[in-house]
Amino acid sequence: MVLPGETDEQVIEEDFVRELMDQYGPDRDASIVRKQVYAFHARKAAQWKVGRVFLLGDAAHLTPPFAGQGMNSGLRDSANLAWKLAWVIKHGMSDKILATYEEERMPHSWQLIEMAEMLGRIMMPKTMLRATLIQGFFRLLGLYKPARDYVTQMRYKPKPRFPSGWFVKNGSNKNSSTGLMIAQPCLETPDRKQVLLDDILQTGFCLVAYSDCPESAFDMLKPYRAIYNDKIHRVCITPRTWNPVESPDLTVVRDYKDEAKKWIFNRSFSSIFLLRPDRYIVAEITQKNLASMAEILPDYVPN
Numbered sequence: 001m002v003l004p005g006e007t008d009e010q011v012i013e014e015d016f017v018r019e020l021m022d023q024y025g026p027d028r029d030a031s032i033v034r035k036q037v038y039a040f041h042a043r044k045a046a047q048w049k050v051g052r053v054f055l056l057g058d059a060a061h062l063t064p065p066f067a068g069q070g071m072n073s074g075l076r077d078s079a080n081l082a083w084k085l086a087w088v089i090k091h092g093m094s095d096k097i098l099a100t101y102e103e104e105r106m107p108h109s110w111q112l113i114e115m116a117e118m119l120g121r122i123m124m125p126k127t128m129l130r131a132t133l134i135q136g137f138f139r140l141l142g143l144y145k146p147a148r149d150y151v152t153q154m155r156y157k158p159k160p161r162f163p164s165g166w167f168v169k170n171g172s173n174k175n176s177s178t179g180l181m182i183a184q185p186c187l188e189t190p191d192r193k194q195v196l197l198d199d200i201l202q203t204g205f206c207l208v209a210y211s212d213c214p215e216s217a218f219d220m221l222k223p224y225r226a227i228y229n230d231k232i233h234r235v236c237i238t239p240r241t242w243n244p245v246e247s248p249d250l251t252v253v254r255d256y257k258d259e260a261k262k263w264i265f266n267r268s269f270s271s272i273f274l275l276r277p278d279r280y281i282v283a284e285i286t287q288k289n290l291a292s293m294a295e296i297l298p299d300y301v302p303n
Contacts, residue, residue, distance in 0.1 A: 001124045008037040040120075041063040042113045048102040054081060060108045066119040067157075069112045077159070080105050084166075084279040089094070090229075091302045097166050102166035111158035122288075166276065168283040168296055177264075177273065177281050182208070184260035187237065190246045197235075198279070200251050205282075205301050206233040206275045209267040212242045214252045218272065220290055226298035227285075235267075274301070 002011055010016060012035040022028035044061040048054060050146045057074030081101045087093040125131040142148045150156065162179040169178060177252035184196050197208075207227075214236035221228040234250035244252040255261055265271065274282040274297065282300050285293050 002037060012037060014173050043118050044110055044113070049098065053097075054101065056081060056105075060105075060181065061113060063109075063113050064116040064120050066123055067112065067116040067154075069116060069157075073112055075110045076108070077101075077105050079278050085269060087277070087302065093302060094299070100166040104162040107163060108158060108160060115157065129268065132210045158279065160280075162280065166300065167281065168293065177284050182273065182275060182279050182281055183259070183263035185237075186257045187253040187261055188244065188256040189253055189259065190244045194256060195253070199278070200253060202233040202237060202275055204231065204233060206224065206235060208235045208237065208264070208273045208275060210239075210255070210260060210269050210271075212239055214238065214245070214247055214250060218250070220287060221272065221285070224294040224297075226303050227294065227301060229300045229303065232274075 002008065014032065014035070017032060017035055018028050041062040042064055045055050045059070047059050048056070056077035058070070060077060061073060063070035063073060081098075084093075084097045084101060087096050088097060113145065122134055123124065125134055138151070141151060157172065160181045165179060167178045171177075180259050184198060187195050187197060187200065189195060189200070207218060207221070209217040217236045218234055236247075236250055236252050238244050238252060238254050239261070240255045242254065244254045246252065261269075264273070268284075268286065270286060272285040274285060276282050283293055283297060286298075
């Protein structure tokens with residue numbers, strides 16, 4: 001951090017840089033590859049879509065470097081927009097879906113920018129007193145393993161969940177899975193190969209169920225051809241105690257470590273989840289809401 005009274009030209013002089021290196025480690029005489037003063041920014045464009053033009057990555061938002069999330073946000077932008085463009089152009093989906101790119105990505109990217117700003121305030125204290133207090137706080141935090149893990153594993157990072165967008169809202173239910181990126185449980189195929197959920201999901205829309213009877217897991221959807229058709233891949237996860245058997249109509253895998261049970265179906269084993277190509281949950285279908293979902297979902301899936 002350039003301090004009051006210092007100039008940009010002064011702080012990149014080799015003697016100045018080596019003096020800093022000498023204060024904080026044994027690297028005074030190390031090779032210096034680059035010396036540069038730069039300013040970071042926390043900004044976002046007011047609009048990410050105008051007509052047929054979309055902004056993503058650094059064109060849409062600038063993230064301070066303290067959290068290492070700038071490129072990640074750009075990749076998330078790409079993943080969000082690419083499948084929507086592909087399904088509009090190649091599969092005839094409504095172009096209304098393109099408006100949800102900004103709606104979904106802008107709030108989450110700004111959450112990460114705010115997190116990076118917060119980390120910057122911690123990493124660049126402006127007084128020695130503040131620096132001492134921050135260092136003391138984290139030393140104490142390190143004595144308690146759960147708290148230490150929470151910080152070092154960045155569990156405070158905002159979860160990839162959309163408050164609004166291309167999914168069916170479940171009223172005011174705060175525990176709803178819709179709008180959430182699905183978890184990655186470890187699964188086992190019928191030939192005893194261990195895989196992650198992503199390894200068996202195809203590139204399009206997908207229905208995921210949890211049942212010890214895969215052949216009947218999707219029976220309640222069969223009368224509704226708009227959401228039970230060949231364009232929507234079906235995956236049934238069997239309990240850990242139930243060996244998967246190959247099926248010609250769907251993919252069957254075993255919940256190898258009970259992770260799908262804990263992470264995805266912990267509230268209801270009778271739910272069927274509809275996933276988008278980018279692995280976000282469009283809808284949680286149950287026997288209770290089946291009738292209403294059958295009317296709504298044709299607008300959200302290819303047919």
